[in-house]
Amino acid sequence: MSATPAAPPAEWVEPATDRDPRFLARQLASRIGTFCLVELQKLRHDRSELFTRMIQPVLWLVIFGETFNRIRAIPTGSVPYLDYLAPGIIAQSALFVSIFYGIQIIWERDAGVLTKLLVTPTPRAALVAGKAFAAGIRSLAQALAVIIVAALLGVGLTANPLKLLGTAALVVLGAAFFACLSVTIAGLVLKRERLMGIGQAITMPLFFASNALYPVNVMPTWLRIVSHANPLTYEVAGLRGLLIHQPTNLWLDFGVLLGTAIAGICGAASLLGRLAR
Amino acid sequence: MSAATVTAPAVAIAGVSHRFGDHRAVDHLNLTVQPGETLGLLGPNGAGKTTTIRLLNTLLPLQEGSIHVFGLDVRRQAMAVRRLLGYVPQQLSVEGTLSGRENVAWFARLFDVPRRERASRVAEVLEMVDLTDSADRLAATFSGGMVRRLELAQALVNRPALLVLDEPTVGLDPVARDSVWERVHRMQSDHGMTVLLTTHYMEEADTLCDHVALMHHGRLRALGRPAALKAELGPGATLEDVFRRHTGKRLDEDGDEKGGLRNVRNTRRTARRMG
Numbered sequence: 217m218s219a220t221p222a223a224p225p226a227e228w229v230e231p232a233t234d235r236d237p238r239f240l241a242r243q244l245a246s247r248i249g250t251f252c253l254v255e256l257q258k259l260r261h262d263r264s265e266l267f268t269r270m271i272q273p274v275l276w277l278v279i280f281g282e283t284f285n286r287i288r289a290i291p292t293g294s295v296p297y298l299d300y301l302a303p304g305i306i307a308q309s310a311l312f313v314s315i316f317y318g319i320q321i322i323w324e325r326d327a328g329v330l331t332k333l334l335v336t337p338t339p340r341a342a343l344v345a346g347k348a349f350a351a352g353i354r355s356l357a358q359a360l361a362v363i364i365v366a367a368l369l370g371v372g373l374t375a376n377p378l379k380l381l382g383t384a385a386l387v388v389l390g391a392a393f394f395a396c397l398s399v400t401i402a403g404l405v406l407k408r409e410r411l412m413g414i415g416q417a418i419t420m421p422l423f424f425a426s427n428a429l430y431p432v433n434v435m436p437t438w439l440r441i442v443s444h445a446n447p448l449t450y451e452v453a454g455l456r457g458l459l460i461h462q463p464t465n466l467w468l469d470f471g472v473l474l475g476t477a478i479a480g481i482c483g484a485a486s487l488l489g490r491l492a493r
Numbered sequence: 494m495s496a497a498t499v500t501a502p503a504v505a506i507a508g509v510s511h512r513f514g515d516h517r518a519v520d521h522l523n524l525t526v527q528p529g530e531t532l533g534l535l536g537p538n539g540a541g542k543t544t545t546i547r548l549l550n551t552l553l554p555l556q557e558g559s560i561h562v563f564g565l566d567v568r569r570q571a572m573a574v575r576r577l578l579g580y581v582p583q584q585l586s587v588e589g590t591l592s593g594r595e596n597v598a599w600f601a602r603l604f605d606v607p608r609r610e611r612a613s614r615v616a617e618v619l620e621m622v623d624l625t626d627s628a629d630r631l632a633a634t635f636s637g638g639m640v641r642r643l644e645l646a647q648a649l650v651n652r653p654a655l656l657v658l659d660e661p662t663v664g665l666d667p668v669a670r671d672s673v674w675e676r677v678h679r680m681q682s683d684h685g686m687t688v689l690l691t692t693h694y695m696e697e698a699d700t701l702c703d704h705v706a707l708m709h710h711g712r713l714r715a716l717g718r719p720a721a722l723k724a725e726l727g728p729g730a731t732l733e734d735v736f737r738r739h740t741g742k743r744l745d746e747d748g749d750e751k752g753g754l755r756n757v758r759n760t761r762r763t764a765r766r767m768g
Contacts, residue, residue, distance in 0.1 A: 243605075246602070246605070247603070249602075250599065250602040250603060253602075254588070254591065254595070254599050257591055257592075257595050258588070258590045258591060261590050261591065261592075261631060262590055327584060327585075327586050328582045328583065328584030328585070328586030329586045329587070329588060331552060331580075331582050331584075331586070332580060332582060332586055332600075332647070333603070334551075334552055335550045335551065335552065335575055335578060335580045336575060336600065336603040336604060337572045337573075337575040337576045337603070337604065337605070338603055339572070489554075492552050492553075493552075493553065
């Protein structure tokens with residue numbers, strides 16, 4: 217085919233920067249940005265998922281929220297139940313988006329896309345972090361829609377831009393953790409059907425064993441213990457603190473979510489190799 | 494890549510073996526590819542071609558032996574090796590919910606193509622594979638041949654030193670196959686990159702490759718220029734005859750014992766994705 221073998225041109229020469237911490241940090245930020253951008257591009261091309269996924273949160277707010285608002289069966293102090301519920305539904309809708317994110321990884325594996333991604337100069341942890349924050353972007357779009365519906369229902373949400381920014385950060389961090397959990401399960405089970413089953417099996421327990429629907433202090437002791445180990449509880453508490461001014465320890469909420477997201481990224485990255493084989 | 498490594502072989506595989514459980518997929522493989530040449534790795538399913546490719550491109554951990562790409566050790570310098578690679582896997586693997594341009598730009602970002610050059614580089618490779626007019630359509634609407642060309646664009650956007658093509662024409666009709674090879678050939682001639690490809694279409698290997706390596710049961714059975722290998726058998730011999738001589742079998746016999754079902758699934762999936 218070729219007449220004379222050629223040496224690679226000078227542009228292939230690249231600096232040995234793969235161990236430089238500043239380069240690695242820049243690379244991580246770049247990969248996260250890339251995957252988030254790709255997720256936004258996908259959302260732009262196909263918005264149908266945004267609308268279909270809105271049905272469930274709207275039902276929770278309109279039917280469950282309005283009903284329990286009237287019967288006052290759940291003690292939420294001076295806060296109307298609908299206001300109390302709205303942050304829980306934001307967290308729930310982000311959870312539902314991200315807990316099935318592993319299916320996308322399995323699809324990418326089956327389609328050969330994951331193989332190609334793993335052959336790019338992207339460390340596995342950066343690839344997982346990129347995917348996790350991309351799930352966060354998708355969840356954020358969902359959360360925004362729920363916030364709009366809640367505002368239309370008369371929920372008194374904050375208009376403080378800093379607090380809204382904090383809300384976005386919490387949603388993204390929470391989604392990043394649950395997406396990593398999903399990718400970890402994907403790395404273990406390797407099959408879409410199994411992941412669907414496990415996802416469905418753990419979603420509602422995660423939701424009910426949190427403070428999304430009712431305060432932790434009305435739970436039986438054993439459930440309280442479980443809820444304290446559930447990152448969703450900290451996400452909801454933080455969202456309530458930011459959106460409806462409920463007292464909470466925001467440092468703790470952010471700290472737990474950041475810590476679990478980092479642990480999730482490490483766990484999922486360690487199993488990515490199984491998906492590549 | 495340092496100046497010294499520019500003169501190193503493009504690929505140097507030494508004593509490589511790889512097992513999946515009890516199955517030895519690659520067995521003491523030694524192979525060298527010189528810069529700028531096109532080497533075809535030939536053999537039936539299960540011969541060890543794809544495993545070799547996956548070891549070379551760092552997808553599988555190296556169990557035994559060593560592989561160097563332009564002097565870089567795939568075991569210790571995986572990231573640096575990946576920067577030199579363009580890879581097209583067996584399956585048609587683009588993101589259907591992105592446009593052609595977005596698919597290529599995605600890989601340009603992942604390969605750290607500088608921002609100021611990115612748009613022009615993406616446009617350049619799309620032009621190279623004749624997809625400029627369709628670049629803003631969703632990839633899901635592309636035909637099989639167009640998807641393959643889009644994958645080539647993705648693989649070339651980082652201007653790789655080594656282009657690795659794993660069965661790039663499997664499942665494509667003859668016209669699409671010719672179109673893919675024509676572009677690979679043009680790019681190889683224009684840019685002098687090294688090409689390592691696997692195929693079990695002997696006639697393609699015969700036309701395209703400077704050297705071919707025949708693999709069977711994980712072992713290298715023959716290596717040389719297609720013409721020289723055929724000449725050993727006398728006038729009128731084909732690469733198929735060469736393969737039969739070295740293995741005692743036809744290329745389509747003795748299929749993949751290890752990953753047969755997966756290969757069939759992949760081929761069917763490829764066919765479905767092509768509509």
